[in-house]
Amino acid sequence: MQNKIAHAAERKTFELILDGVMKYTKKERTKGFIQVVNAIEKVLGDVWSKDAYDKMREFLGTDSKWSRQLEHIIDTVDPHVLKTLMLNAGYEGGFRGFRDTMKNAEKIGCDVPYVVLFDPTSACNLHCTGCWAAEYGKTLNLSLEDMDSLVTQAKELGTHNFMMTGGEPLVRKADIVKLCEKHNDCAFMIFTNGTLVDDAFCEDMKRLGNIWLSLSVEGFSSATDGRRGEGTFDRVMAAMDKLHSYGLVYGTSICYTSVNYKDVTSDEFLDMLLSKGVLFSWYFHYMPVGNDASTDLLLNPEQREYMYHRIRAIRDWEGGKPIFTMDFQNDAEFVGGCIAGGKYYCHVNANGDVEPCVFIHYSSANIHNMSWVDCLHQPLFLAYQKGQPFNENMLRPCPMLENPGRLTQMIRETGAVSTDLLSPESSEHLCDKCTAYAQSWQPCAQHLWEENRAAKQATAEAKSAQAAE
Numbered sequence: 001m002q003n004k005i006a007h008a009a010e011r012k013t014f015e016l017i018l019d020g021v022m023k024y025t026k027k028e029r030t031k032g033f034i035q036v037v038n039a040i041e042k043v044l045g046d047v048w049s050k051d052a053y054d055k056m057r058e059f060l061g062t063d064s065k066w067s068r069q070l071e072h073i074i075d076t077v078d079p080h081v082l083k084t085l086m087l088n089a090g091y092e093g094g095f096r097g098f099r100d101t102m103k104n105a106e107k108i109g110c111d112v113p114y115v116v117l118f119d120p121t122s123a124c125n126l127h128c129t130g131c132w133a134a135e136y137g138k139t140l141n142l143s144l145e146d147m148d149s150l151v152t153q154a155k156e157l158g159t160h161n162f163m164m165t166g167g168e169p170l171v172r173k174a175d176i177v178k179l180c181e182k183h184n185d186c187a188f189m190i191f192t193n194g195t196l197v198d199d200a201f202c203e204d205m206k207r208l209g210n211i212w213l214s215l216s217v218e219g220f221s222s223a224t225d226g227r228r229g230e231g232t233f234d235r236v237m238a239a240m241d242k243l244h245s246y247g248l249v250y251g252t253s254i255c256y257t258s259v260n261y262k263d264v265t266s267d268e269f270l271d272m273l274l275s276k277g278v279l280f281s282w283y284f285h286y287m288p289v290g291n292d293a294s295t296d297l298l299l300n301p302e303q304r305e306y307m308y309h310r311i312r313a314i315r316d317w318e319g320g321k322p323i324f325t326m327d328f329q330n331d332a333e334f335v336g337g338c339i340a341g342g343k344y345y346c347h348v349n350a351n352g353d354v355e356p357c358v359f360i361h362y363s364s365a366n367i368h369n370m371s372w373v374d375c376l377h378q379p380l381f382l383a384y385q386k387g388q389p390f391n392e393n394m395l396r397p398c399p400m401l402e403n404p405g406r407l408t409q410m411i412r413e414t415g416a417v418s419t420d421l422l423s424p425e426s427s428e429h430l431c432d433k434c435t436a437y438a439q440s441w442q443p444c445a446q447h448l449w450e451e452n453r454a455a456k457q458a459t460a461e462a463k464s465a466q467a468a469e
């Protein structure tokens with residue numbers, strides 16, 4: 001009880017500080033945000049390293065593309081939405097929740113994910129080529145009670161950041177709104193095809209403040225419509241305009257392949273997204289998951305190296321574009337490699353199966369007949385945690401894509417089974433599709449990783465020399 005009161009008081013304090021900062025004039029805002037970082041460090045200083053807090057202060061105190069972008073966000077996003085997301089995703093999830101998940105991991109004897117991704121439904125209003133949602137087979141749903149129980153149990157362990165995918169989550173808009181309304185101290189990011197975004201849902205997003213969207217696109221209209229169906233691109237663009245008019249937070253989710261990788265990172269494409277008010281873009285490497293998945297869309301080493309440099313150039317301190325880009329396969333160094341299996345994240349499909357990752361469809365735990373704590377203790381998750389990082393080279397993080405033998409071994413040892421109800425794929429079949437890819441990527445990954453380490457070392461030496469002067 002005492003803890004709950006202290007928590008509420010702490011949240012209120014941060015809320016008041018944020019209210020104050022948002023009222024500041026542009027000139028004073030930087031100072032205000034540095035005050036926020038100082039306050040967080042004072043209260044929750046043990047969560048992140050001192051270096052991380054220093055980096056945040058440096059970021060805020062330096063005039064750069066990103067500090068200017070922060071100004072732009074404050075000026076364009078609805079203040080209630082911005083404050084709620086900062087409090088829920090940042091304070092509750094990123095700081096307090098992160099600390100609690102770490103503490104609870106020690107208590108329960110296995111890692112506690114800081115983000116949980118779940119599928120409200122496997123149903124979708126579109127029929128996209130190669131979508132993993134279709135791979136699970138028939139239409140399945142998590143009831144509102146299932147989702148509520150999952151979020152409630154996860155919250156007890158500290159998790160406050162949730163994501164939804166599917167299927168198309170917005171097929172279940174009404175239940176999602178009820179869930180987000182009840183858990184108004186959590187943040188929910190929804191991966192959506194965007195075609196079901198309407199005024200009523202935007203009103204709900206604005207009222208609640210704790211929902212943000214990531215809209216799927218494959219490129220310009222021919223690529224998006226080619227995969228998702230005629231007219232989809234225009235509907236996604238219209239959804240972005242609507243979200244923008246309500247001052248909501250949204251970005252894009254892009255699966256890059258050997259075919260579209262240059263288009264989806266071109267200046268022209270990014271300028272188009274910026275003109276639509278997109279704030280971030282998550283880039284996902286194509287994964288050949290499913291019995292019928294093609295390997296032709298896997299990138300060759302030159303193509304993947306292009307992505308490595310290009311994504312970093314786009315989000316650089318200056319130049320590039322003011323859109324925050326993250327490449328989940330080439331950015332593993334920032335999170336210590338693979339984050340799946342409950343280390344920082346896991347996935348619950350619409351059948352309730354608790355899987356290590358949205359791309360890894362194997363499990364021996366289900367939320368319908370096990371508690372959340374028991375699901376986290378499933379043998380496959382423990383095997384993940386024992387094996388992580390799967391490679392010292394963070395450009396080879398995955399036990400499937402870059403280290404295919406590791407996944408087959410874990411599945412064999414733990415007896416986890418395929419969660420694809422229609423066409424179960426053996427881990428051998430899945431990993432065999434990645435073997436040639438992994439072998440060809442290895443030398444390039446080695447050379448890039450050595451270069452990366454040398455550059456980091458040089459920066460650290462220059463900084464300590466500067467400090468010594």
Ligand code: SF4
Nearest residue numbers: 338339340357397398
């Ligand atoms: S299993 Fe592979 S795709 Fe999933 S988080 Fe780990 S590295 Fe990424």
